[in-house]
Amino acid sequence: xxxxxxxxxxxxxxxxxxxxxxxxxxxxxxxxxxxxxxxxxxxxxxxxxxxxxxxxxxxxxxxxxxxxxxxxxxxxxxxxxxxxxxxxxxxxxxxxxxxxxxxxxxxxxxxxxxxxxxxxxxxxxxxxxxxxxxxxxxxxxxxxxxxxxxxxxxxxxxxxxxxxxxxxxxxxxxxxxxxxxxxxxxxxxxxxxxxxxxxxxxxxxxxxxxxxxxxxxxxxxxxxxxxxxxxxxxxxxxxxxxxxxxxxxxxxxxxxxxxxxxxxxxxxxxxxxxxxxxxxxxxxxxxxxxxx
Numbered sequence: 001x002x003x004x005x006x007x008x009x010x011x012x013x014x015x016x017x018x019x020x021x022x023x024x025x026x027x028x029x030x031x032x033x034x035x036x037x038x039x040x041x042x043x044x045x046x047x048x049x050x051x052x053x054x055x056x057x058x059x060x061x062x063x064x065x066x067x068x069x070x071x072x073x074x075x076x077x078x079x080x081x082x083x084x085x086x087x088x089x090x091x092x093x094x095x096x097x098x099x100x101x102x103x104x105x106x107x108x109x110x111x112x113x114x115x116x117x118x119x120x121x122x123x124x125x126x127x128x129x130x131x132x133x134x135x136x137x138x139x140x141x142x143x144x145x146x147x148x149x150x151x152x153x154x155x156x157x158x159x160x161x162x163x164x165x166x167x168x169x170x171x172x173x174x175x176x177x178x179x180x181x182x183x184x185x186x187x188x189x190x191x192x193x194x195x196x197x198x199x200x201x202x203x204x205x206x207x208x209x210x211x212x213x214x215x216x217x218x219x220x221x222x223x224x225x226x227x228x229x230x231x232x233x234x235x236x237x238x239x240x241x242x243x244x245x246x247x248x249x250x251x252x253x254x255x256x257x258x259x260x261x262x263x264x265x266x267x268x269x270x271x272x273x274x275x276x277x278x279x280x281x282x283x284x285x286x287x288x289x290x291x292x
Contacts, residue, residue: 001025003149004057006050006073007064007094008035011120011127015063015093015153018130020044022152029053050076054083059146060090063120066238067096074104086112091146093134095119095174095235097242098164101137105163114142115163119170120154121177123231131155135173137166171246174239175257178277180214181236182260185281188222192285198223221278227291233280234273237264267291 002025005016016039020026027045029052030036036046047053050073054060060080062073070092074080080090090108092101092115101117108115116138126132132154136143143159150157160169187210191201202219205211221227240261247254263280272279272291282291 001149002056002058003027004029004047004053004060005039005044006030006053006060006062008039009063010124012063013039014124014128015061015132016044017042018152019061019149024149024152027053027056049078049083050074050080051078051083054080054088054090055085057084058088059149060084060088061093061149062090063093065094065235067100067242070094070096071100071104075107081107081111081113084108084111084113087114089114089116089142089146091116091118091149093118093120095170095239095242096167097245098137098167098171101167102164105138114139114145116142116146117163117166118150119166121170121173122154126154134158135160135166135169137161137168138163167242168246171239171243174236175243175254177214178236178240178264179256179260180212181218181277182263182280184215184219185222185263185278185284188219188281189284218276218278221276222281227275227279227282229274229276231277232274233264233267233277236277237268237273240264 003019005026005028008030016026020042027047028036028039029047029050040046064070105115116136118134118136120132120134122132130153133156134150134154136159140159160166188198191198202223206216243257244261263283266283267279270291275291279291
């Protein structure tokens with residue numbers, strides 16, 4: 001397929017590489033031209049604008065930061081919507097607000113362009129190993145057309161429902177995951193207050209009902225005092241802002257998530273936004289100490 005790709009970060013770059021190696025005709029666009037160097041060297045074409053990218057693509061995949069970024073990519077000056085031919089498809093794999101996903105689906109539908117919100121879980125490792133979990137919102141017929149691409153990127157694809165539903169599922173994923181990171185931080189703080197070896201505590205917990213991949217990975221980072229970002233905490237903070245907006249609008253009580261949200265706010269206030277989210281432990285240890 002002729003595939004456009006936007007978002008050549010720690011996840012997007014290996015994802016675009018998988019598509020290229022599978023034999024798809026891949027082109028890219030980036031706000032910073034230097035970001036395209038590696039994938040261009042591997043054989044991808046580089047386009048000057050999003051509209052140009054859409055004009056040469058059957059499907060454009062994006063994985064970028066925030067709702068406003070995706071909306072501007074799609075509808076802004078020289079946006080994708082101006083380049084797509086009828087029948088083109090925009091697959092957004094970012095984590096954005098469900099309302100933004102629905103807005104873009106409606107705008108594209110007026111021009112005969114398909115849309116999927118298809119956020120992913122699995123992080124940098126899942127992107128590199130093509131083992132991502134993909135949560136799709138949109139029309140089943142559109143999903144069927146892009147399944148060959150998803151087969152290059154992940155192992156699990158679930159059609160959640162109509163446009164926006166994929167983003168709701170991703171919000172649920174982020175809520176559970178970051179709540180567990182916070183719980184892990186509290187457990188490590190308690191173990192540390194008793195003078196215990198955190199590595200041994202994690203090994204003991206891993207064999208019981210508290211064991212989880214989040215505890216293994218994030219608890220391990222805490223035990224090693226390795227707070228260099230795997231995923232920067234500011235991105236989880238952004239995801240929880242979406243979650244809290246949804247809870248407020250729907251009147252849905254999320255009492256545990258609210259407490260985690262406050263700890264993320266504290267982490268941002270202490271300058272830890274570019275550190276790994278395992279730095280939630282440091283908020284518990286030194287609540288008034290800046291973390292840069």
